[in-house]
Amino acid sequence: MSKQFLMGNEAIALGAIRAGVGFVSGYPGTPSTEILETVAKNNPGDIYVEWSTNEKSAMETAAGASYAGARSLVTMKQVGLNVAADPLMSLAYIGVKGGMVIVAADDPGPISSQTEQDTRHFAQFSKLPVFDPSSPEEAYEMICDAFDYSEKYGTPVLFRPTTRVCHGCASIEVSEERKKVAPEGFAKDSRWVIFPRLTYQNHLKVEARQPVLGEDFSSYRFNRLTGTGKKGIATGGISYAYTCETLNGSENCKLLKIATAHPFPEKLALEFLSGLDEVLVIEELDPVIEKELTYLCGKHHLNVKINGKLTGHVANAGENTVESVTAAVDSFLGRAAGTEPSKELPALPVRPPVLCAGCPHRASFYAVKQAMKGKKAVFSGDIGCYTLGNAAPLDMVDTCLCMGAGITVAQGLHRIQPDAVNFAFIGDSTFFHTGIPGVINAVYNETDIVLIVLDNSTTAMTGHQPHPGTGRTMMGEISEKISIYNVLTALGVSHVSRANPLNLEEAVSAVKSAVEAGGVSAVIFESPCIAVTKPQPLYQVNAKKCTRCKKCIRELGCPAVVLEDGAVKIEPSLCYGCSVCAQVCPFGAIERSEN
Amino acid sequence: MTNCLLAGVGGQGTVLASKLIAQSAMNRGLNARTAETIGMAQRGGCVVSHVRIGNEIHSPLIPQHKADLIIGFEPAEAVRCLPYLKENGAVIASIKAVKPITAALTGSGYSGEEMTVFLKENVKNLYLVDAEAICNQLGSAKVLNVVLLGAAAGAGLLELTLEELKKTICEKLPERFIELNCHALSEGAAAVRKG
Ligand code: SF4
């Protein structure tokens, strides 16, 4: 045993290694990414780890490993589970042999996501058990339990940490021991082939299992009932930590902590409800525990008032905080609210996230904008760093929906409004994730779009993971690079060109020819993310030549170009030397700096 | 229990600084808990790291009015976090403003000075550091985080000694960055004593 300072995601990874995991797959997505990376970093050598092309592939490869008897782990963010919903739902009927844990990290807030969906609903929908850790140290222990339950019941299980658990760090006792798992290999059996008849039979089994699991969970070590009184608070996940913080061990009430919202531990919950007048439920995202308790009260004719999101006592969107939980608990328990007034703050600068200084995406967006000046065009975006192309002054993202949707949304737009040129921007990793079927759709249905692939040779948003186009795998091995150019050509895209976005003239003319070509055409802008290249000589503004027209600021929006007492200046600590501002300046006032 | 908030702009290295504090506290046998901003905000947005040291901590987020110390990597970000500061808590801040593009675009002319003035008027226990000058002198803008840590420790605000931080740097950073960061630490400490 040794004590380590670990991030929740690292704890989940080390916990899985300790539990004898043999196969790990996933697709990067905040806040889940570091789990798989940590397994790879601490790989004792016999664990297979891969970044899959998307979450569906990740879940299916892991299912295969588990059919063959290995313990498998799949990681993704909550919206990734939507992509993997198809295998998930069927797998719930088929079951597994080796333990299989699906980590889907939820993101209340949301801090870095398109939705505030609650994976606990997915557990109810698929009828799979779900584990909901309340701290990194608990996550470390709980992931091992999740594997055990998975094998005990022969079913995949869901594990849903939230951002504050994933990205919180804590001091954790780490065990050096590792469970030995020797997979037997795949045994041929009709149980692995889903057919309507088998589905019906397995459905009966799944339904029969639900109450058994609920009963089992009533004595699960991380579901806990403490305290006494006529009032009770029910909570789970990180909200449990906020509740403890505000109660500070001093309050006269019952406290129910739910770590497994599905199947609901009814027996334990009934024990909690007995003798209570009123309950406050504090949870993040949807009122899952709240509805279960309300249902239980109805089923058992209990006269207990349940307060929470459904009654307006707790906010039903956004993340909880110690402050919001304290306010809800104060009014529930009739405690005097703390009255420390906060001083009024002066007007603070607004800081929306932006593309980094020197980011090649800025140049690509700028080139397309220049090429389409005065023409009717709609720019559909996608998920990645380049979503930030929506910010002023670029303003080049008109739609953004979900992974891969830019290409297909552009087609729908074009069918209804054919006089506009419809552009679809997509990053390299997203192209492989779910972009390709959309391209096929356009070629097959002959819908004219201009595809702009922003190829920066990495998965930048989530911290630079390799993907099929990088020629490197998570195991560090060199693999054949899949060429986006060849893929597009093979799919029948009529006009495909490559251009360096940092050369504005070349980039603008590439876009113009793609638009003129008509049909489904594509430009691949190739320039590596600044985080994977070396800075070039920097640029500076020659004050003698600068007319202060501010075209560079008005049109480009590079964070390194700043105004100081009315003068335009380049901040040397931020500049990456991409040279694009120098190409934009009409007076040649931006020059390479000598040192 | 000590609560320390590190506030800055994405890319300034608050995450590493909070790790160094927490790890140093652990080396002393204390428990630590942190919460980080990771994701989209790391691209130039506001980022905050919460560091809590002690044995009976539940929430990874510091409640408002409970921070003993705010380390501002940027003056406006220090101001933004003031609601977290407890009465008589300390603030240490770099005086160099990071100007968002929105300021350049609207010509609002945010210079950072209005923020340092506000801090001076409202925080009794305040330390301002010209961290940029030190970074320039060391030839790297990347060590801003460690310069500020050095300043905080040098001013006696961290309950950790410079030696303890140095030891953690040597343990946790890649070999090639150790010397530069140890320098940054002592330069930060020296600057704050003078100021
Ligand atoms: S060269 Fe110009 S556009 Fe490129 S990073 Fe430097 S300041 Fe920004």
Ligand code: SF4
């Ligand atoms: S575009 Fe050139 S002349 Fe105009 S403000 Fe920028 S550097 Fe000065």
